[in-house]
Amino acid sequence: MAAEKKTDYDVIVIGAGPGGMTAALYASRANLSVLMLDRGIYGGNLNNTATIENYTGFKSVKGPELAEKMYQGATQFGAQYAYG
Numbered sequence: 001m002a003a004e005k006k007t008d009y010d011v012i013v014i015g016a017g018p019g020g021m022t023a024a025l026y027a028s029r030a031n032l033s034v035l036m037l038d039r040g041i042y043g044g045n046l047n048n049t050a051t052i053e054n055y056t057g058f059k060s061v062k063g064p065e066l067a068e069k070m071y072q073g074a075t076q077f078g079a080q081y082a083y084g
Helices: 018-029 044-048 063-075
Strands: 011-014 034-038 051-055 058-062 080-083
Touching: 011 018, 018 034, 018 044, 018 063, 044 063, 051 063, 058 063, 063 080
Parallel strands: 011 034, 034 080
Antiparallel strands: 051 058
């Protein structure tokens, strides 16, 4: 059997909802190695929300679309996402 690869992280964010993705964005932007860990898909309850209105930067946006945009922002500086 091959040896299991071990990765060390500076920060592990528990939860990949809006708050977790924001934490991952700023930690990775500070050049820290970041892992977002969640038991479901990133975005949390945003994925169950049809429309969000008056969110900063958006007059109206679909929940899953906002989740995807937040995920792209959270990972742009190297933060990683894992299911677990």
